[in-house]
Structures are given as C-alpha cells and as structure tokens.
Amino acid sequence: MEIEWIEGSGKGRIHTFAVQHRAFGGWAEEVPFVTAYIDLNEGDRMATVLRGVDPNRPESIKIGSEVQVEFEEASENIHIPFWRVVEGEAS
Amino acid sequence: MSSPLSGAAAIVGAAEAIEIGYPEEPRTALQLHIEAIKGVSEQTGIPISSIDGIFSAGWSSELAEHLGIRPKYIDTTSVGGCSFEMHVHHAMAAIHAGIIDIALVSHGQNGWSARKLGAGGPARGGGGADSPSVQMSAPYGFSGAPSNYAHAMTRHNYKFGTTPEDFAHVAVVTREWATLNPRAVMHSKDTHEVGGPITVEDVNNARMIAWPLTLLHCCLVTDHGGAVIVARPEIAQSLKTNPVWIAGAGESMGHSNMLEMEDFTATSAHASAQTAYEMAGMGPEDMELALMYDSFTITAAVTAEMLGLAPRGEGHRLWKDGHAAPGGRLPINTNGGGLSFNHSGMYGMQLLIEGYRQLSGTAEDGINGLPGKQTNARTAIVNGTGGSMSTTGTLVLEAD
Numbered sequence: 001m002e003i004e005w006i007e008g009s010g011k012g013r014i015h016t017f018a019v020q021h022r023a024f025g026g027w028a029e030e031v032p033f034v035t036a037y038i039d040l041n042e043g044d045r046m047a048t049v050l051r052g053v054d055p056n057r058p059e060s061i062k063i064g065s066e067v068q069v070e071f072e073e074a075s076e077n078i079h080i081p082f083w084r085v086v087e088g089e090a091s
Numbered sequence: 092m093s094s095p096l097s098g099a100a101a102i103v104g105a106a107e108a109i110e111i112g113y114p115e116e117p118r119t120a121l122q123l124h125i126e127a128i129k130g131v132s133e134q135t136g137i138p139i140s141s142i143d144g145i146f147s148a149g150w151s152s153e154l155a156e157h158l159g160i161r162p163k164y165i166d167t168t169s170v171g172g173c174s175f176e177m178h179v180h181h182a183m184a185a186i187h188a189g190i191i192d193i194a195l196v197s198h199g200q201n202g203w204s205a206r207k208l209g210a211g212g213p214a215r216g217g218g219g220a221d222s223p224s225v226q227m228s229a230p231y232g233f234s235g236a237p238s239n240y241a242h243a244m245t246r247h248n249y250k251f252g253t254t255p256e257d258f259a260h261v262a263v264v265t266r267e268w269a270t271l272n273p274r275a276v277m278h279s280k281d282t283h284e285v286g287g288p289i290t291v292e293d294v295n296n297a298r299m300i301a302w303p304l305t306l307l308h309c310c311l312v313t314d315h316g317g318a319v320i321v322a323r324p325e326i327a328q329s330l331k332t333n334p335v336w337i338a339g340a341g342e343s344m345g346h347s348n349m350l351e352m353e354d355f356t357a358t359s360a361h362a363s364a365q366t367a368y369e370m371a372g373m374g375p376e377d378m379e380l381a382l383m384y385d386s387f388t389i390t391a392a393v394t395a396e397m398l399g400l401a402p403r404g405e406g407h408r409l410w411k412d413g414h415a416a417p418g419g420r421l422p423i424n425t426n427g428g429g430l431s432f433n434h435s436g437m438y439g440m441q442l443l444i445e446g447y448r449q450l451s452g453t454a455e456d457g458i459n460g461l462p463g464k465q466t467n468a469r470t471a472i473v474n475g476t477g478g479s480m481s482t483t484g485t486l487v488l489e490a491d
Contacts, residue, residue: 016249016355018241019302020232027232032302035231037242037350045350047228058302063249080230 010069012040012083014062019055032056038067038083051084061085093372094339099187100194101327101334102179102488104137105447106130108199108316111433112276113283117204123316124154124199131318135332137193142320144191146178147198148437154197164191170344171477172384175439176484180340182321194321198440202312227350236386237309239349239479241301244389246355248303251404255303259294260411261388262307262430267416269427271464272455276311277431308388310429310438317440319447333451338373338470339487341366349479356404360397360474363485368399371487373470375399378487380449380468381421382442384476385428394474395423398485422466425449439475439484446473450490 017036020027027033032055038046051070053061067083074080108126110118124147132139144164145151151167164185168174175196182194201208233239247253266289269275277286289307297305327334343362346352368374381400385391388407395406400421409415415423424430426445429438448454450471455463473486 016242016246018238018245018304019299020234020238020241021299021301022237023232023234025232027234030232032299033232035233035238035242037355047231047233047350049231063246 006042008069009041012038012046012067012069014050014065014067014085015039015045016063017050017058017061019058034058034061036083046081046083048081048083051082053085094370096183096187096340097338097370097372098324098336100183100321100323101336102443102447103320103322103327103330103334104131104135104332105319105444106134106317107274107444108314111274111315112313113203114314117207118201118314119204119208120150120199120201121153121157122199123201123314124150124197124318125157127199127316127318128154128158128195128197131320135320135330137320137322137330142193142195144182144185144194146182146194146196148174150197150199164194170482172386172437172439173342173475173477173482173484174437175443176340176473176475176486177342179319179321179337179443179486180342180484183337183340186321186323192323192326195318196321196440196443197318198435198437199316200435200437201314202435203314222348225348228348236479237301237304240387240389241304242349243355243393243480244303244387247389247393247404250356253404253407255308256291256295257407257411258308258388258392259291260407261385261391262294263289263291264410264413264416265385265424265428265430268425268464269431271417272427272432275427275432276313277427304387304389310386310434311431313433313435315433315435315441317444319440319443333453334491335447335450336489336491337486338489339367339369339371340485341370342482342484344482345480347478347481352480356393358393358397358476358480358483360394360476360483360485363483364398364472364474367472367485367487371489373487375472378421378470378472380425380466380471381415381423382446382471383424383474384438384442385424385430386434386438386476388430390476390480391424391428393480394476398472398474400472417464422468425454425464425466437477439477442473442475446471446486446488450488452490
C-alpha cells in the first residue's frame, strides 16, 4: 500500500464531546475540561481537548460546530494539535 | 435448532467465589478464580481432574497449573468484558469438533481489592501506552471507560433526541432488580450505605464523572470470581444439575480504540446477535429474558437496540416504560446488573452465571421477581461488550 503525506486544511467539525470531571496525571488539575472527537474535513477523526468552549455550560456546545486546529509546543520535538471552536456556539 | 452447532453443548453449572463485591479482607484474583471453580465442581459433581478444556481471559495456564490439570484445549481470549461469552462459543465449537468433552470457563478479578493490594488482574492484550491508537487519545486526558462512553451518550442524544434522563431509568430499574438479590452490592442499606432503591432524581443529581454521565450512570468496581462448566450433551444429561442449552452463539467487533468507531450509537452486538439468532433459529421476539452489558446506562440501552429488542434510538424505553422491570414483559439484568449487583472490570461472567441460574431454575425463588428474582424464563439472550463499545459476544440460551 502506498502511503503519502498530504497537507490537511486544519478544519473540521465536532462529532461528539464530553466534559471530563475526573482525570489522572497532569490532566487531574485541569478538570473540568471538554474532550471531543473531531471529524476532519479530509474524512478522518481525531480526539482532542476542545478549546473556546465553557465546560460548565455543556449545553452551549453544539455537535457539528466548525473547529480549527492549533498546535501547542510540548517540547522541542513534539507539537500537540488541539482544536478550537470557531463558530456555532449558541447562547 | 437450525445449525449443527446449536445445542452441541450445554452450560451445566455456574458458581461464584464465596465473597464478592467489596470484601473486608482483600482478595487476590487467583483466590476468586479457585473458589468459584471449586464451587462449580461440587455443584455439578464433575471432578476438576476431568476438565479437559480451559478458557479464561489471560489466566488459563496459571489456572491449569494450580488445578493440577493438563488440558487438551487452552484458550486465553482476552478482549474485555465479553471474553466469557466468546469462551462459551469457543468451548462449544471445541466440543462439537470432538476435541474436548468438558470445558471450564473461569473468571477472577479483584477490581476492588486490587486498590488495596496494589495489583490488578491481567492486562488486556493491546490498548496499552505502546498502542498507536492510544497515543492519539491518551495525551488529551481520556481517563478510562467513563471518559470515552460519555461521548457515546452525547452522540445518541444528538442523533435520536434522547436525554441523559432517559438513560437514568436504566439505572433506576436495574437497582430495583438489585434490591431482590441479596448478593448485590447495592441490595439495601444493609449491604451498602447508599444501597437500596434510587430515583431518576438521584441519578441526575449524583456526582458528575464525565458529562453527561453522573456516578449512577456508571457501573460498580468490585471483586468477582465466577466459573461455569460447558459439557457435551451426553454428559450434560447425566449430571445432578439442570443443563442450559447453548442454542446460538456469535461474536464480532467494530474497532479497538473508540477513534475508529464509525457510529458512536451502534456496536457490533448487532452482528454477533445476528449470528447467534440464526444459529438458534430464533429471533428477538422469542427471548423471554435479556442479560446485557451495563458498564454504563448508555451501553445497555444501545445494546438493547443492537439485539433487536427495541427500535433504533428507543432502547431506553424498555426501562423507562417498565418492560425491563420486575413483572415486566421482558426482564432485563435480573441480577441487578453491573450497575448495582457487581462489576469487577470485566462483567461477562456475571451475565453467564445469571443466565444459567434463571434458565436452570436455580435463581432465588419467586415469580417475575416477586418476592425473589426467579423469572421462569425459558429463553435468554446474553450479550457481553468489551473495551470501548468494541468487541461483543452474544449467546442465545435455552432451558432444558
């Protein structure tokens, strides 16, 4: 099978989400935080911690909302992709 | 019975470890295994030395060593909570093929005591920190089963217009069954400080674990040991116990990591049930009892849909409308379930034991759960789910 790199658009939509009130390791201090599965515009799916949302108002987070990737530098060699909601947050 | 495999073997006995749930003194997993195995040997009158096939989630060689047997068939299938339904499937096939006569399926897991002893049961194959798919979710703080299953309920709510409260009824009805089972952790205030009946409000207001799942949408974490023996028909009919026939069996999987789950509201239980129903020559309408994996309320409701017991998006109605409750038309999880009876991490053995007890007539006395939990059912569908709604094993059982 031929595998090749392509440049993604960095855009996608929320497939589903949850609010974590209990976590371990470094994330334990971050609760509550919103985890989500993102449908990439290219067709694959990724897990993430969602940004630009209020974990205390899960009802304001909408499945299908558009999200944009942003990379956070974890170390010199590792960048971790996170996703931020860019529209669709209803009041 | 439509397939030559149907009825090729029977479950001839089922026993549990002496103390399960939250024992005062910590138990090892091996101890839980051995107590249950001794129990089923005494119950059936089958000497341990005549067991020639051994089936356990990872433990088979260590168990055989402890039991002093040299089995002819060794199966360690370990794909989460449904492993034990698959063991029964495999044992039936091995018996039908003429390889073995008497199969032991055993479970021992100290989900509770491990916290005190600092050691857990056998790790599942794959899914660890070295798994590529886990590397794509672990960095984001996904912390065990509730963190993942919560996403499935959110998606179900979105797709079918259901609410977390709809699923709260699963917890309430399952607790009602637990109040009829003295072995259930949540039987009453005597067995646990928060045991006894609960309401939908209790479920809604419980501590949030992973929104939309509150604590009472989640199963227990307890100790359990259990064992069943599967035997060929000639042996099954010669014992002092009643056989329960394996009319159908099937297994399937959708994914390992939830990242690869195509539809968060559907599991492979549809496929494994289809295989089992076809083998049995029966369908969902023929089932008089349903025992299904309730790691979370959402798991049970989705599974009911997958098993064909309810239309898509309406699995929760079986509980909400009272059909699954004591006295209802389709009793579900009559032992009190993983939610309120016992869940050691893998719950498939508890399902098998309850299936045997109900269909062999050895569940606690009573009719349709009142005052005991004996249902008088003649057929049952038993479904296990493993991993993150990943693997499934389904059995159709039939009374003698």
